[in-house]
Amino acid sequence: MATYCLTVARLQLALGHGARRLHVSAAYRAKARVSMSRFEPGSFVNYERLQSNVDVVRQRLNRPLTLSEKIVYGHLDDPHRQEIERGRTYLRLRPDRVAMQDATAQMAMLQFISSGLPKVAVPSTIHCDHLIEAQTGGVQDLAKAKEVNCEVYDFLSSAGAKYGVGFWKPGSGIIHQIILENYAYPGVMLIGTDSHTPNGGGLGSICIGVGGADAVDVMAGIAWELKCPKVIGVKLTGALSGWTSPKDVILKVAGILTVKGGTGAIVEYHGPGVDSISCTGMATICNMGAEIGATTSVFPYNHRMKTYLEKTGREQIAAQADEFSHLLVPDDGCEYDQLIELNLDELKPHINGPFTPDLAHPVSEIGAVAEKNGWPLEVKVGLIGSCTNSSYEDMGRAASVAKQALDKGLTCKAQFTVTPGSEQIRATIERDGYDVKKGEKNTIVTSFNRNFTARNDANPATHAFVTSPEIVTAMAIAGTLNFNPETDYLTAANGEKFQLDAPYGDELPAKDFDPGQDTYQHPPPDGSSLRVHVSPESDRLQLLEPFDKWSGGDLEDLKVLIKVKGKCTTDHISAAGPWLKFRGHLDNISNNMLIGAVNSENDGINKLKNYLTGEYGGVPDVARHYKANGVSWVVVGDDNYGEGSSREHAALEPRHLGGRAIIVKSFARIHETNLKKQGVLPLTFSDPSDYDRIRPDDHISIRGLKTFAPGKPLTAAVKHSDGSEETVKLNHSFNQTQIEWFQAGSALNRMKALQ
Secondary structure: OHHHHHHHHHHHHHHOOOOOOEEEOHHHHHHOOOOOOOOOOOOOOOHHHHHHHHHHHHHHHOOOOOHHHHHHHOOEOOOOOOOOOOOOOEEEEOOOEEEEEHHHHHHHHHHHHHHOOOOOOOOEEEEOOOOOOOOOOHHHHHHHHHHHOHHHHHHHHHHHHHHOOEEEOOOOOOHHHHHHHHOOOOOOEEEEOOOOHHHHHHHOOEEEEOOHHHHHHHHOOOOEEEEOOEEEEEEEEOOOOOOOOHHHHHHHHHHHHOOOOOEOEEEEEEOHHHHHOOHHHHHHHHHHHHHHOEOEEEOOOOHHHHHHHHHOOOHHHHHHHHHOHHHHOOOOOOOOOEEEEEEOOOOOOEEEOOEOOOOEEEHHHHHHHHHHHOOOOEEEEEEEEOOOOOOHHHHHHHHHHHHHHHHOOOOOOOEEEEEOOHHHHHHHHHHHOOOOOOOOOEEEEEOOOOOEOOOOOOOOOEEEEEOOHHHHHHHHHHOEOOOOOOOOOEEOOOOOEEOOOOOOOOOOOOOOOOOOOOOEEOOOOOOOOOOOOOOOOOOOEOOOOOOOOOOOOOEEEEEEEEEEOOOOOHHHHEOOHHHHHHOEOHHHHHHHEOOOOEEOOOOOEOOEEOOOOOOEEOHHHHHHHHHHOOOOEEEEOOOOEOOOOOOOHHHHHHHHOOEEEEEEOOEOHHHHHHHHHOOOEEEEEOOHHHHHHOOOOOEEEEEOHHHOOOOOOEEEEEEOOOOOEEEEEEEOOOOHHHHHHHHHOOHHHHHHHHO
């Protein structure tokens, strides 16, 4: 802990002088306190069972297996009879545990309460991190969060106690770091209600981001469904060195695969270059794999993971992993659906953006590219930390750069902030300001994982770039994108020209981690007598009412609520920021539905025509008016609709406000599943160009639902306002179980019907 505090102090000294101040938030400070491991009975992987299942599947498939196949198939509910075909069949799996962050846990626990079940069937935990806003400083921010979110924390704590869920109190740290330090280990399968749950793949785990309804299935002891993933292999040769960091691996891969290139696949890293990457560095790579749409990412077990397990008090698991190490690496001769090869000796520092995390540039070229495209060169703000780059090593490398600036008498030219995550940055930016008005073009650089339009500061003109913490630090010192620390010079306070040395940071603390305060609440052995209170007058929490069942017929004369133009992430569908406080209240949070989406009719945001009144209004307002008048509706969208966060509110809100179908060119995996879980039809144009045939004032009837079956397309009868009609073929990915969810009105309705 002392070494970590020195690291932060160096950042403060080197970069916090004068008008440009350094901010260290509560959730980030808490991360430094590696927590004492919290294990429950049954929370360890049974390597013997894993071995047995893998043996059955290997004999059936009669071929070498990839690492991800071993872990996934090793968790099959019925390995003897499960149909297995990558990219086609649905697997029924038995994950080992569930983890939920506080913003998504509210709706997950509300759904679990609605299920009527007395207790969770697998080890599960709630982690309070997302609701802490970075505004003033660690101690003050934590105290304010506890006060402002008291009702929500009390709900999560009491619900956890009643239903057998562990509770990590506010101030414990970032969920993904807590998982890495306590619950992730080689061979485990964990699902989490956060899209960056794959962070645990850095410790040889299969960790998958899901919506709350999926978490409820697992907590209820129901076999969890996942389409059998394809496997993308990334072979690493050479070794990382100098300014090149683990972040550059995923930035490069994102540039190759794009934001949807990993959809339906697990990215599996292997090869001799793996051993040059720290365990937390591997976690960084897996974490940002969410930005390419991957189901998850994973690394093979090695000595780096063993050391990390030992440093975090899990020597017994390390010994078991050694014994079963053959299970925790890919078989020789295994085949990948796609293979990417990266020579780490040749890999250079990268920076991706703006506006999308897959627009990759070498740092050496970004200045020229920015000038050519008219992107602002001046860096207004540098932000480091987040769930992607918040390790001991990350901060050490950034501090080593900062120390050099301090030794030369330099201060930071850009505002510089150390903070836990992009969800909370808006408040900091709004408070501190940096002389940029909304709509004014400006540039920021971050070590985060996402850089969607307006995500960081609500300004759609902000050009946000993602890179490593050390490159963020260097650019914040220089104050410009047009700075390559490998070749360019800075001017010291005395006028001397100098170059920054390559950064260095200890992988792990020499004196082990300090467990810090005990912030974990064990659930009692029997919580059945406990009461969970939700006030009917609350504006933060609301008990759920079941959605209506399918009527038994086709969906006729649905109004097009909005035809969305271009990228539409879950941020566009259900914004975070000030809306986080309503994550447990479905009706209130539905007031943010699609307020960030671009309307194809007028290129406006949150401005569309109400065809019942002829007036223009916000998307949620028009949707509510349609619902009140008995008019159901559809949304029409573009490619990779719903990419980004795992937040199921982006599916719950349309269902709550009268939406029956979302028709797009293609979906992101988690969002498509979330829609199915809530009884909404996620449908894709058989011919993507049919998107252009839909008009904002159309009415659409969805036909074929009486004979709804897996693999059988549906039909959209499109009626235009001029009286003309045309037919569009619609595909879907429903299996029979998912069709039953739709017919019951939701997966939760179906679960209750089967009890």
